[in-house]
Amino acid sequence: MLAARHVVCALSGGVDSAVAALLLRRRGYQVTGVFMKNWDSLDEHGVCAADRDCEDAYKVCQILDIPFHQVSYVKEYWNDVFSDFLNEYEKGRTPNPDIVCNKHIKFSCFFHYAVDNLGADAIATGHYARTSLEDEEVFEQKHIKRPEGLFRNRFEVRNAVKLLQAADSFKDQTFFLSQVSQDALRRTIFPLGGLTKDFVKKIAAENRLHHVLQKKESMGICFVGKRKFENFILQYLQPRPGNFISIEDNKVLGTHKGWFLYTLGQKAKIGGLREPWYVVEKDGTKGDVFVAPWTDHPALYRDLLRTSRVHWIAEEPPATLVRDKMMECHFRFRHQMALVRRVLQRGRVPGQWEDPAVGAICLHTPEGPEQSQLGH
Structure with a gap:
């Protein structure tokens, strides 16, 4: 047996x-x-x-x-x-x-x-x-x-x-x-x-x-727990105060404790402002965080995403991508986000100035100019 x-x-x-x-x-x-x-x-x-x-x-x-x-x-x-x-x-x-x-x-x-x-x-x-x-x-x-x-x-x-x-x-x-x-x-x-x-x-x-x-389902980052994320991360990283700047007129809207605390597309809570503003860009040199009003602002959209080296589950890039330098795929950049149809492309994409890193790919819409919103 x-x-x-x-x-x-x-x-x-x-x-x-x-x-x-x-x-x-x-x-x-x-x-x-x-x-x-x-x-x-x-x-x-x-x-x-x-x-x-x-x-x-x-x-x-x-x-x-x-x-x-x-x-x-x-x-x-x-x-x-x-x-x-x-x-x-x-x-x-x-x-x-x-x-x-x-x-x-x-x-x-x-x-x-x-x-x-x-x-x-x-x-x-x-x-x-x-x-x-x-x-x-x-x-x-x-x-x-x-x-x-x-x-x-x-x-x-x-x-x-x-x-x-x-x-x-x-x-x-x-x-x-x-x-x-x-x-x-x-x-x-x-x-x-x-x-x-x-x-x-x-x-x-x-x-x-x-x-x-009967236990509550664990959500979020385990080591942060119920603490405020900003307070937690500043226990380990030095604060780097900077400004929130409007992408529309370069006006200073408020201050923050560190540009690294914010994610592109994230809602930025700016003291004294009632309406929501969202993170568009970050300047690590000056420490400024550029923000835009409302979720449908054009600055919150991109038609191209460039990666660093990619992890392929099968260990090798798909044969279609190797052969044609591009392939269609379904894409999500966040858990539970709906899958959307996109095109992967190896090498330089038209309009891209920098040389891509070894093993990097670019991701864009099948139609080209149609835009994808940053996550928030």
């Missing part, structure tokens, strides 16, 4: 990962639960939120009668996620720490711990996503240590695993998984990929998982 496949499931202490572990048990797998502590934080009552979540994850394992492990990646999170977050903000960019955490912590540190230390045949998480592999195909994958460098793909030929949207389009989390490596995706099962959030809650209610069902 064949031994049951061993799946190590990441448990956050929430309802989604708890139901993911339950469904894996129902499929007959040998399941182990692992709680990751990535950040030391106290809530408004002085209680460590991670400790409470860990207790909830442990209780899930007791209910499901599966082994429980706890690992700490606080140091790795600080070095690979939080430090990157601060560095990007200082440069005036707005990183998404959830994407970086999935790339470096959950689907690298945790993945290797599960495979190398716990002998996992596969890992699983409570993300609402799917891949192009069935469970049995996931178990057939082997972790191959590949040579680094330009020609590493010449040593093996494997069909790329696709990252697919979840059945619940509102809960779909592929946006946050967009930089996960092929190696990790090959060995990952997403048990909730074909389910809706309502159905997941129903499963939890019917299987004695009420303690996680």
Whole structure:
């Protein structure tokens, strides 16, 4: 008789990962639960939120009668996620720490711990996503240590695993998984990929998982919590006072504590002004933030977006893009934003003066002059 496949499931202490572990048990797998502590934080009552979540994850394992492990990646999170977050903000960019955490912590540190230390045949998480592999195909994958460098793909030929949207389009989390490596995706099962959030809650209610069902869903950046973002970030970055300047007449409308605190398209709360103004541009040298009134102002629109080096889930650019230097795609720059049709283009685009960075692409509308609004 064949031994049951061993799946190590990441448990956050929430309802989604708890139901993911339950469904894996129902499929007959040998399941182990692992709680990751990535950040030391106290809530408004002085209680460590991670400790409470860990207790909830442990209780899930007791209910499901599966082994429980706890690992700490606080140091790795600080070095690979939080430090990157601060560095990007200082440069005036707005990183998404959830994407970086999935790339470096959950689907690298945790993945290797599960495979190398716990002998996992596969890992699983409570993300609402799917891949192009069935469970049995996931178990057939082997972790191959590949040579680094330009020609590493010449040593093996494997069909790329696709990252697919979840059945619940509102809960779909592929946006946050967009930089996960092929190696990790090959060995990952997403048990909730074909389910809706309502159905997941129903499963939890019917299987004695009420303690996680009653918890509020975690939203926003985990390490900020309920604190005001500006106050939090200024604990780590030096204030750089500057002015809010109207894009229409260069009039100074107010002051701010740092140009890096604002995202293009963001609503800017300017003292003494009732009407909303939105961020159009930032001048890091002078520290000025240029703003425009109302959401339909022409300055808030662009018809071209240029990236730095792109992460391709399949590890290589699509053949169409390589061959034709352009291809149609569906695009979103924010979680839960509707997908829109756009054109990817390699190399220099007409009207673009700078040479693009190696591995960069440009994104524009299929029609050309039609404009895309900045996120706010």
